[in-house]
Each structure stands twice: as structure tokens, then as C-alpha cells.
Amino acid sequence: MSNTTLAETGHALATSAGFDYDALVIGAGMSGMYQLIRLRQLGLRARVFEAGTGVGGTWYWNRYPGARFDSESYSYGYSFDEELLQEWNWSEHFAPQPETLRYLNRVADKYDLHRDIQFEARVASAWYDDATRGWTVTLEDGSRYRSRFLITAIGVLSTPTLPRIEGIDSFRGQSWHTARWPKEPVDFTGKRVAVIGTGATGVQTIQEVAKTAAHLTIFQRTPNWCAPLHNRPITEEEQQRIKASYPEIFRRCQETFSCFLHTADPRGTFEVTPEEREAFYEELYASPGFGIWVGNFRDMLTDPAANREISDFVARKIRQRVKDPKVAEMLIPKNHGFGTRRLPLETRYYEVYNQDNVTLVDSTATPIERITPAGIKTSATEYEFDIIVYATGFDALTGAFDRIDIRGQDGRRLKEAWAGGARTFMGMMVDGFPNMLMLLGPHTALGNIPRSIEYNVDWVTALLRHMQEHGLTRADARPEAVQAWAEHVKSCAQGLLTFEVDSWMTGVNRNVEGKQTRTIARYAGSAPAYRAWCDEVAAGGYRELLLD
Numbered sequence: 001m002s003n004t005t006l007a008e009t010g011h012a013l014a015t016s017a018g019f020d021y022d023a024l025v026i027g028a029g030m031s032g033m034y035q036l037i038r039l040r041q042l043g044l045r046a047r048v049f050e051a052g053t054g055v056g057g058t059w060y061w062n063r064y065p066g067a068r069f070d071s072e073s074y075s076y077g078y079s080f081d082e083e084l085l086q087e088w089n090w091s092e093h094f095a096p097q098p099e100t101l102r103y104l105n106r107v108a109d110k111y112d113l114h115r116d117i118q119f120e121a122r123v124a125s126a127w128y129d130d131a132t133r134g135w136t137v138t139l140e141d142g143s144r145y146r147s148r149f150l151i152t153a154i155g156v157l158s159t160p161t162l163p164r165i166e167g168i169d170s171f172r173g174q175s176w177h178t179a180r181w182p183k184e185p186v187d188f189t190g191k192r193v194a195v196i197g198t199g200a201t202g203v204q205t206i207q208e209v210a211k212t213a214a215h216l217t218i219f220q221r222t223p224n225w226c227a228p229l230h231n232r233p234i235t236e237e238e239q240q241r242i243k244a245s246y247p248e249i250f251r252r253c254q255e256t257f258s259c260f261l262h263t264a265d266p267r268g269t270f271e272v273t274p275e276e277r278e279a280f281y282e283e284l285y286a287s288p289g290f291g292i293w294v295g296n297f298r299d300m301l302t303d304p305a306a307n308r309e310i311s312d313f314v315a316r317k318i319r320q321r322v323k324d325p326k327v328a329e330m331l332i333p334k335n336h337g338f339g340t341r342r343l344p345l346e347t348r349y350y351e352v353y354n355q356d357n358v359t360l361v362d363s364t365a366t367p368i369e370r371i372t373p374a375g376i377k378t379s380a381t382e383y384e385f386d387i388i389v390y391a392t393g394f395d396a397l398t399g400a401f402d403r404i405d406i407r408g409q410d411g412r413r414l415k416e417a418w419a420g421g422a423r424t425f426m427g428m429m430v431d432g433f434p435n436m437l438m439l440l441g442p443h444t445a446l447g448n449i450p451r452s453i454e455y456n457v458d459w460v461t462a463l464l465r466h467m468q469e470h471g472l473t474r475a476d477a478r479p480e481a482v483q484a485w486a487e488h489v490k491s492c493a494q495g496l497l498t499f500e501v502d503s504w505m506t507g508v509n510r511n512v513e514g515k516q517t518r519t520i521a522r523y524a525g526s527a528p529a530y531r532a533w534c535d536e537v538a539a540g541g542y543r544e545l546l547l548d
Helices: 003-016 030-041 082-087 097-110 200-209 236-244 246-255 274-285 304-321 325-331 449-469 479-493 527-539
Strands: 021-026 046-049 123-129 134-139 144-152 174-177 192-196 215-220 358-362 368-371 375-378 382-384 387-390 405-407 436-438 475-477 545-547
Touching: 021 030, 021 123, 021 134, 030 046, 030 097, 030 449, 082 097, 192 200, 192 375, 200 215, 236 246, 246 449, 246 527, 274 304, 304 325, 325 358, 449 527, 475 479
Parallel strands: 021 046, 021 144, 123 405, 144 436, 174 387, 192 215, 192 387, 215 358
Antiparallel strands: 123 134, 134 144, 368 375, 375 382, 475 545
């Protein structure tokens, strides 16, 4: 079918049913931007709703000090535009947030995306109507739009959560969640600063704030294992080599378990001598990026004894880097092994605790009782602060969906359908919610996120093309296909130490009501296996879907 015919078909889809658009997309981050480009190529009339004032998603909202990639920059950007790959120069191996946001705005400008994006447009509800086989989306300002398809591009870590502590609104100083950071620079010079939380964002924030604050007090509930990032500028010679190697780089990402430029060592931990094992750990600890997490011995996340070996190694490193033995022990996790939770990468993070202007508070031993107008009151004492930073993470994976009143057939609420844990088909569809397509829904392959984004957008685009070419107007997942996928997701999780630990990857968030019980919240299979499943569905003519 020619592009002209596809365009005419798309226009007919919208007008014949009285729809405003063929597809409505929620979110203008990396997935929403790429999906808009692909919808245009199909000739479909599309509109993107974005709550912020600009594109970028994660890189628009997370402006906190120290925010940057922990995937290699050149493995993270879009791969579909060869010209853009050659035009754009990444300045560092792990680029900072401002540079990434400039990159995404460059993409938006090149493809003139802004004309189809409605900013400051937060979606309140999305309801499916079986009579018209379409969706009605209502924004918080009350305006409504109707379309055949609803595509969610709302991300897996996009709904920030504040701790459940009394008095947050009473604080007279400045306070922000890291994911809702002001656009204007924040000056910490001479200020008394509190940071609550030591996850990935907390680690990056603490490293920067400690450089200038008069005093920094860190409230830690659960320490996390951290490893060095080893970032540095990209030389001109490296720049040329990277640009010449993009096909190889992206091919490598397609082959690895999590789409990073690292893959597990084929050896088992105890298949080598203790000396060889120690040397390998040293090599990984001195290497940039996630190699120590996803490029370690193959049994690191399945064998408790193997995990203890790497945990003991990293604990020794922490004790070497932190001068005060008591503080070092506070920073060493006791309730989970290395790599069983999301691994923060750091740059001299542990050395921060050697500074005279830094204090670490154990929030388990002396819990925060309330936020006061002057600062923070714990069970042991009261602190006064000028600035409080909440690095308290996100309502992960399903949180962004829960905040929207999404209703499928017969008015069934998505939140209720997922009350016992998310159930999807390949993380992209939910039975009983026809024509709703999720680009990064629960149980999709994660890892190096843009690599998953591009694949999922292309899969959704191929499905829409198939429907165009065959005159189909409704797509729903068959319940038996959802069940088969649920069983596959469960089987992938079996034997992994990750699923014996409370974290956002197991659906636990103590700051969110109803999320205190572990679920299999994250797809733990490999990205190649995920793509193979999805490819088989498409190659088989989408038999797992109800199409008519």
C-alpha cells in the first residue's frame, strides 16, 4: 500500500467515526516522540498530550544536581536516524541531564514534533466506548478528545512519591522532590541541606550538594550497593570511532541480555580460583558503567554463595573508601545482596562521608517523626534546615497508570484489573481494554530503556499498519494469551535472588498504599527472548489478538 493510500486511510479512520484523531498518545518523552514520528509515517492523525512544558520525559522532569546517564551515551540515543547519529556529538561517556535534554529537543526540532504535541495537558481519564470502538480522553482542564487508538508513553519511573511523613507542607524553607526540580539553578552555598533517600537519584544528588553546602545531612533508611561510574569526556578520536561503529554498537545492544554494552561472563563464580575471582572483581570495579552488575559471573544473581562473594568484595571497597568504620557499616546493605536491587553508579559518593560538612543519619534506628517548619524531627533530635531534598523515588511500573482513570469495556477500571498485580500481553496490551497500546507497560523488557522503546514502538506501528491494510478497527488481547504471558513472566523470575528482595522491581513501595507485598512486577527474561516472542506473534498474523 502506498504512503498516499495509507494517509487517506488514516484520515478516513478519524472522520468516519467522528474521531478527532486516529491516535492519542500520552507522554512526550523518548517513547512518545518516536511513536509520533512513526504514526505520521502511517499517515495517521495523532496528538500527544504532555503534562510538562517541553519534550524529554525523564530528562525534562529530572533536573536535579548530578542527574546523568548510567548507560553509555552512544548506546542510549535513538538509532533510527543515521544522519542524526553522525551530526550529534556526545561530550561524555555518560552524559549529564542538560545535554540529554538538548539532544531530545534537537530531535523534536528536526522532525517538527511540537506542532502535534499539546503541552501542559495532564490526562485525567481515558474511557473506552465499545459502540464506537474508540477512546475518549479527558484532560484535567475538562477538554475532551476522541480517537480510535490510545497509546501510553508514560514511562516506568515517572510518578514521584513523597515519604509518608507528617508536616511536609509546613516546612518554611525550600523543598523539592528530585523528579520535580525547578528549572532555575539551586544554589546550595552556605545552606543547611537535608537529603532524604539514598537510591540512585539520592546518590547522584548527594555527590553534588556536598561540594558547596555548609552542611549536608543525609537521612538513609536502606543503604544501597553502589559502584563507580568512571565517567570521563569523549576525546575527538573516540568521537570518530564511535560514529564509525554505530552499527556494531546497536547490534551489540540487540544481542545482550539487557541491551547494555555488557553481557554476563560465561563462567561461574566458583569455576575460577579465588585469586582469579578477586582479579576479575577488581577489573569490573575499575571499569565504566554497569559491567560489574550485568557483566559479572553468570551465577551472581542466582546462587546465594556466589552473590555473597561479590557482596563481600564491594563491602571491602566501601570500608576502604570510608574512613569512619561506623559510617562505613551504615553504608553497607545488610538486607540484600549486591545487584539484587537497582544498582546506583557513583562518582566519589563514598568519599563524601569523609567530609566534615556531611552527617549520615540512620532513619531506621532514629525514624523521622515529622517535618517541622524549621526542619526535621527524628525520634532522637531535631534538625534545622534551609533546604530539604526528597530523593524518595517513584511509584514504579504501574504508578503512572494508576493516576489516570482508565476504563475499558463495560467501564472496568484498569487499576481494579491490576489490583492483584499487573496482567498484560507482552507488556503492551491488556485484555478488555481494546485499542490501548502501552509502549513501556508492566512486563516489557527494560534494561537500556531506549533500545526497548524503539522495538516496542516499531511493534505497535506494525500492528497498526496491519490493521490499516486489512480494514480492522479493534484490537484486543485474548485472555488465554495474557495468561500464557503471565506464566512466562513468572517462569523467568524463578530462581532469581532479585525476587527475594523488597524493591520497586518486586512491586514494593512503602510510600504507596497497597504496595507492601511482593509481586512479579518486572519482566526478568532477556531482551532477545522478549523480542523473539513478540516477533513470533506478528509473524503468525497476530493470532493471540482479537482483531476485527
